Amino acid sequence: MIVASELSKAFRTTNGQMNQAVDAISFTVSAGEVYGLLGPNGAGKTTTLRMVMGLLSPDSGFATVDGARTDSQSTNSNQSEAVLSKLGMISTNDGVYPWLSVREMLSYFADLYGVPQALAKTRLSELAQLLDIEKVLNQRCSTLSTGQKQRVTFARGLMHDPPVMLLDEPTRGLDVVGSRTVFQFIDLLRQRGKAILLSTHRLDEAERVCDRFGLLHQGKIRYEGTLQGLQIATGREHLVDMFIDLIDQRGAA
Amino acid sequence: MIELVLSGRLWRMCVKELRETLRDRRTIFTLVLMPLLVYPVLSLALQRLILNSVSSNKSETIIVGVSSERNVDVLGAAINRSRQLTASDSYRPFRYSETVASADNPLKSKTRTSSQPIEWNAIVVEKPLKDSLEAGEVDVTVSITNRIDEESNTNQDDNRSNNFLFSVGYRENDSRSEFALSEMRKMLQTLNENEASELRIANGLSRGAPFEILATAIEGENSIASSLSSVIPLVLVLMTITGAVYPAIDLTAGERERGTMEALIATPISRFALLLSKYVAVLTVAVLTAIANLTAMFVTLRFSGLSEVLLGGHGFSLWSVIAVLPLLIVFAAFFSAILLALCSVAKSFKEAQAYLIPVIILSMGPGILSLLPSVRLTGTMAAIPLINMILMARECLAGDLEVIPGIIAVSTTLCYAIIAMSIASQLFGMHAVPQNSEVSWRSWLRAPNQTNRLTTLEHLTIYLAFFFPIYFVAIHLLAGFNEIDLQQRVWLNATATVLLFGALPLLFALWRKLSIPKTFPVGGISRWWLAIPGLLLISVSMWTVAHEILVFSELFGIASLDIEKLANLEKAKTEFLALPLTTVWISMAIIIAMAEEWFFRGFVLQGMLNRSKDARAAWISLLVSAILFGLFHTVAPNLLAIERFLPTTALGMIIGWIAWKTGSLIPGMIVHAIHNGLLFTMPRYEDLLRQWGLGIENQKHLPLTWIAGGLACLAIGILMVQVMTKQVEIKNVENIDF
Numbered sequence: 001m002i003v004a005s006e007l008s009k010a011f012r013t014t015n016g017q018m019n020q021a022v023d024a025i026s027f028t029v030s031a032g033e034v035y036g037l038l039g040p041n042g043a044g045k046t047t048t049l050r051m052v053m054g055l056l057s058p059d060s061g062f063a064t065v066d067g068a069r070t071d072s073q074s075t076n077s078n079q080s081e082a083v084l085s086k087l088g089m090i091s092t093n094d095g096v097y098p099w100l101s102v103r104e105m106l107s108y109f110a111d112l113y114g115v116p117q118a119l120a121k122t123r124l125s126e127l128a129q130l131l132d133i134e135k136v137l138n139q140r141c142s143t144l145s146t147g148q149k150q151r152v153t154f155a156r157g158l159m160h161d162p163p164v165m166l167l168d169e170p171t172r173g174l175d176v177v178g179s180r181t182v183f184q185f186i187d188l189l190r191q192r193g194k195a196i197l198l199s200t201h202r203l204d205e206a207e208r209v210c211d212r213f214g215l216l217h218q219g220k221i222r223y224e225g226t227l228q229g230l231q232i233a234t235g236r237e238h239l240v241d242m243f244i245d246l247i248d249q250r251g252a253a
Numbered sequence: 254m255i256e257l258v259l260s261g262r263l264w265r266m267c268v269k270e271l272r273e274t275l276r277d278r279r280t281i282f283t284l285v286l287m288p289l290l291v292y293p294v295l296s297l298a299l300q301r302l303i304l305n306s307v308s309s310n311k312s313e314t315i316i317v318g319v320s321s322e323r324n325v326d327v328l329g330a331a332i333n334r335s336r337q338l339t340a341s342d343s344y345r346p347f348r349y350s351e352t353v354a355s356a357d358n359p360l361k362s363k364t365r366t367s368s369q370p371i372e373w374n375a376i377v378v379e380k381p382l383k384d385s386l387e388a389g390e391v392d393v394t395v396s397i398t399n400r401i402d403e404e405s406n407t408n409q410d411d412n413r414s415n416n417f418l419f420s421v422g423y424r425e426n427d428s429r430s431e432f433a434l435s436e437m438r439k440m441l442q443t444l445n446e447n448e449a450s451e452l453r454i455a456n457g458l459s460r461g462a463p464f465e466i467l468a469t470a471i472e473g474e475n476s477i478a479s480s481l482s483s484v485i486p487l488v489l490v491l492m493t494i495t496g497a498v499y500p501a502i503d504l505t506a507g508e509r510e511r512g513t514m515e516a517l518i519a520t521p522i523s524r525f526a527l528l529l530s531k532y533v534a535v536l537t538v539a540v541l542t543a544i545a546n547l548t549a550m551f552v553t554l555r556f557s558g559l560s561e562v563l564l565g566g567h568g569f570s571l572w573s574v575i576a577v578l579p580l581l582i583v584f585a586a587f588f589s590a591i592l593l594a595l596c597s598v599a600k601s602f603k604e605a606q607a608y609l610i611p612v613i614i615l616s617m618g619p620g621i622l623s624l625l626p627s628v629r630l631t632g633t634m635a636a637i638p639l640i641n642m643i644l645m646a647r648e649c650l651a652g653d654l655e656v657i658p659g660i661i662a663v664s665t666t667l668c669y670a671i672i673a674m675s676i677a678s679q680l681f682g683m684h685a686v687p688q689n690s691e692v693s694w695r696s697w698l699r700a701p702n703q704t705n706r707l708t709t710l711e712h713l714t715i716y717l718a719f720f721f722p723i724y725f726v727a728i729h730l731l732a733g734f735n736e737i738d739l740q741q742r743v744w745l746n747a748t749a750t751v752l753l754f755g756a757l758p759l760l761f762a763l764w765r766k767l768s769i770p771k772t773f774p775v776g777g778i779s780r781w782w783l784a785i786p787g788l789l790l791i792s793v794s795m796w797t798v799a800h801e802i803l804v805f806s807e808l809f810g811i812a813s814l815d816i817e818k819l820a821n822l823e824k825a826k827t828e829f830l831a832l833p834l835t836t837v838w839i840s841m842a843i844i845i846a847m848a849e850e851w852f853f854r855g856f857v858l859q860g861m862l863n864r865s866k867d868a869r870a871a872w873i874s875l876l877v878s879a880i881l882f883g884l885f886h887t888v889a890p891n892l893l894a895i896e897r898f899l900p901t902t903a904l905g906m907i908i909g910w911i912a913w914k915t916g917s918l919i920p921g922m923i924v925h926a927i928h929n930g931l932l933f934t935m936p937r938y939e940d941l942l943r944q945w946g947l948g949i950e951n952q953k954h955l956p957l958t959w960i961a962g963g964l965a966c967l968a969i970g971i972l973m974v975q976v977m978t979k980q981v982e983i984k985n986v987e988n989i990d991f
Binding site for chain 1: 262265266269272273274276277511512513515516517518519520521522
C-alpha cells in the first residue's frame with residue numbers, strides 16, 4: 001500500500017546551515033500490516049510521515065500510496081485528491097476545535113473528505129461506540145480530557161475510512177491506560193486490513209503491535225525488519241536496548 | 254468548486270467557521286459590546302466638546318455688523334420692543350416649538366436659557382458686510398430696508414404699515430453665528446405676533462408680517478461640527494476592521510495554534526475552498542459588526558441630538574444609514590481579504606497580531622487624509638483603497654455622492670479584494686507544517702517551475718484585478734496633460750496604450766511563464782492570407798454596424814454626452830482636424846489597434862481559447878473577451894461612456910471571431926487599424942459625406958442603402974473569412990497529424 005522510495009529532506013537551520021532531516025529513506029507497508037518507525041527525538045520520523053502524507057514535498061525521492069504519488073507537484077489536482085482520500089493521519093500535535101461539539105467537528109471533517117452525509121452519520125455513531133466517546137458527542141471540544149481528545153482525533157482520522165493510516169506518536173501525553181486503549185485500537189485497525197505506519201516511543205507496546213520496524217537515526221534507517229530480524233541483526237533482545245545502542249552511537253560520533 | 258457549492262458542502266463549511274467564530278466570546282465582545290460602549294461614550298465626549306465650544310462664546314454679547322447708523326437705530330428699537338413684549342408676556346415666555354420639542358437636548362437647551370435678555374451689540378462696519386462676516390469680526394450682519402420708504406410713502410394714512418426686511422448674513426456651521434441668527438428670528442417673530450394680534454383687535458384685518466427676515470449663509474470654515482461629521486465614516490470603517498480582525502486571526506493562525514491546520518490541509522478539499530469558507534465567515538462577522546456599529550451610531554446620534562449638529566440640517570437619516578451599509582459591506586469584503594492574506598502567513602496568534610498592527614496603523618493614515626474637506630472622491634482618489642470608501646461614505650452621508658467615481662471606487666475595491674484573496678489562497682496552509690521556513694509572501698511572487706503554461710482563469714482574474722486600477726489611474730494621469738499640444742498628447746496616449754495593453758500583459762505572461770506563441774500568436778500568415786479580401790471587406794464596413802448600434806442604444810437613453818461635453822468636443826474637433834493624417838493613422842489607428850488586439854484578442858481571448866477546443870466554450874470566450882473590450886472602452890476620465898459599450902462589444906465579437914478563425918492576432922490588428930483609421934479620417938471629408946447623405950456628427954441613422962450595403966459587405970467579408978480559413982484549418986490538422 002505504502003511505498004517510500006529514497007525520500008530525502010533537508011531544512012535550513014536558523015544559522016543558515018542545511019540540516020539533513022531525512023536521508024534517502026525507503027520502506028514499504030502492505031495492507032493489514034503495522035510498520036513501526038522508531039527512533040530517538042529528531043531522527044526524522046515526523047518529517048518522513050509528513051512526506052508520505054504529501055504535506056511536505058521531498059527534496060528527492062517520492063512516496064506512493066496504492067501506486068499513486070503523494071507529492072502534489074507530480075500529480076494533477078484530481079489525482080492528489082484521490083490519494084489524499086486514501087490517507088488518514090493522526091498526530092500527537094493534532095488539536096480540536098474548542099468551540100465546536102465533538103459531533104460537529106467529526107461531521108465537518110467527513111464533509112471535507114466528501115463523505116455522504118448519511119454514511120457520515122452511521123460511521124460517526126460506529127466510531128463513537130468503538131472509541132467510547134458516545135457520551136461526549138454533544139460536548140464542546142474544549143471540555144474534553146486529554147484521553148478523550150486523543151480518541152476524538154482518532155475518530156476524526158477515520159471518518160473517511162482510509163485504507164492507509166499514518167500515526168505520529170499517537171500515545172504521547174497519555175497515561176498507561178490511555179496508551180493501552182490506543183494500541184488495542186491499532187490492533188483492531190490492522191485486523192480490518194489497513195496499512196499502518198506508526199511512529200512511537202512506547203517501545204514495549206510497539207514490540208507487541210508492530211509487524212515490522214524501521215530503526216531511524218539521524219535521518220537514515222539503520223535497521224529494518226521484523227522484531228526477530230532486528231534481534232539477530234543487533235544482537236539485542238529488546239527494542240529499548242537497540243534504541244540505547246543507537247543513541248550511544250550518536251554520542252560516539 | 255461548483256460541485257462543492259451545489260452539494261452544500263461549501264455552505265456547511267462556512268457554517269462551521271461561523272459557528273466557531275460566533276461561539277467565541279471574544280468575537281461577541283467586539284461585535285456587540287464595543288459598539289454598545291463606544292458610541293454612547295464617544296457621543297458624551299463629543300457633546301462635552303461641542304458644549305464647551307458653544308458655551309464659551311455664547312454667553313456674552315452678540316456682535317451685529319450693520320452698514321449704517323440708521324440701521325442701528327431700527328435694530329435697537331426692534332430689540333427694545335421685543336424685550337418689553339417678552340417681559341410682559343409672562344404666561345408664554347417661550348413660544349418656539351423647536352425649543353420645547355428638544356427640551357432634553359442639552360445643545361438646544363442652551364438657547365432656552367436665553368430668557369435672560371441677550372446683549373446685542375451693533376457696530377457699523379465700513380467695508381462690505383460679507384467681508385466682515387467672513388473675517389469673523391461680527392457674528393451676524395444685518396441690513397434693514399423699509400419697503401414703505403421704497404414705495405414712496407403711498408400709504409401715508411396708515412402710520413403702522415411699516416414693513417421691514419431684515420437681510421441677515423450668517424456663517425453656516427458656526428454655532429455662534431447660527432445662534433445669533435436664531436435669536437434674530439425669535440425677536441422678529443415676537444414683534445410680528447404682537448403686531449398681528451394688535452391689528453386683529455384694531456380692525457380685524459390681517460396683513461403680511463411687518464418684519465421679514467431673509468437669511469443668507471456663507472460657508473463657515475473649520476467648524477468643529479463639520480470636521481466631526483467627516484470622522485463618522487472613519488470611525489465606522491475602523492470599527493468594521495476591528496470586527497474582522499479577531500475572526501481573521503482566529504480562523505487562520507488560530508487554526509495552526511490549535512493544531513487543526515495539519516489535519517485540515519491533509520484533507521482532499523482545495524485550499525481555496527477552505528479559505529473561501531473562512532472568508533465568508535470573516536466577512537459575515539465584519540458585516541455584522543458594521544451593522545451593529547451603524548445601528549449603535551444611528552441610535553446614539555439620534556437620541557443625543559448630535560445628529561443635526563454633526564451632519565447639518567437633515568441629520569442622520571435612516572436613508573443615509575441604508576446607503577452607507579452597502580459601502581461598508583464592500584469595504585468589509587476588501588479588508589477581510591487583506592486580513593486573511595496577512596494572517597495566512599502567520600504561524601501563531603502573536604505573529605498575526607504583529608503583522609496586523611502596522612497595517613491597521615498604516616490604514617489610519619489615508620483614513621485621516623480623507624478627513625480633509627478638500628479631498629474629494631474624484632479621479633485617482635477613487636482608485637486608492639480605503640480612502641475611496643471613506644470618501645464615498647462621507648459623500649453618501651452628506652448626500653452628494655457622484656455616481657461614476659462611486660462605481661470606480663466600488664469596482665477597484667473589489668479588484669483589490671480579489672488580489673488579496675488570490676494571495677491568501679496561495680499562502681494559506683503553507684505553514685501547516687513547521688520548519689518549512691522558506692514560505693513567505695514572496696512565494697506568491699515567485700515564478701512557477703513549469704514553462705510554456707497555458708493561461709488559467711485565475712491568471713486572467715488576477716491580471717484584470719491588477720490591471721483595472723492601473724488602467725484607471727493611467728487614464729486620469731493622461732487626462733491631466735490636457736494643456737499640452739494635441740499632437741504630443743496623441744503620441745503620449747499611444748505610448749501609454751502600448752505600455753498598458755502591450756508591455757504589461759507580456760511581462761505578466763513572462764513572469765508566470767505562459768507560453769508566448771500560444772498567448773500572443775502573431776505568425777502564421779500562410780494560414781490566413783487567403784482571407785485578406787474578406788478581412789478588408791469587414792474592416793471597411795464594420796463602422797456602419799457600430800454606428801447603428803450606437804444610435805440604437807441612444808434610443809434607450811444610453812448616453813453620457815451632454816451639451817457641455819459636446820461643446821468641448823467641437824473644440825477638440827477643430828484641434829484634431831489640424832493634425833496630420835499620417836500622425837492620426839499611426840498613433841491613433843495602427844498603434845492603438847495593435848496594442849488593444851495584443852491584449853484583448855491575445856492575452857484575454859487566446860488565453861481562454863487555449864483552455865478548450867470545444868466550440869461552445871470558444872463562443873463563451875469570444876463573448877467574455879468582447880464584453881471586456883466593451884467595458885474598458887466605457888472608462889473615460891470622470892465619466893462612463895456607456896454609449897460606447899454595445900458598439901464596442903459588437904466590434905469585439907467580430908474581431909474576436911476573426912482571431913479565433915485565423916489563429917493569429919495580425920488579421921484582427923489589420924481590421925481594427927483600418928476601422929479606427931476610417932473613423933478618424935471621416936470627419937475630414939465631412940462635406941463629401943454630407944453629399945452622400947451621411948451626417949455622422951448628428952448621431953442620426955445612416956441612410957437605409959448604406960446600412961444595407963454595410964451589412965452586406967460585412968456578411969460577405971465574414972463568409973469569405975469563414976470559407977478561406979476552413980480550408981486552411983483542414984490543412985493544418987493534417988500537418989499536425991504528421
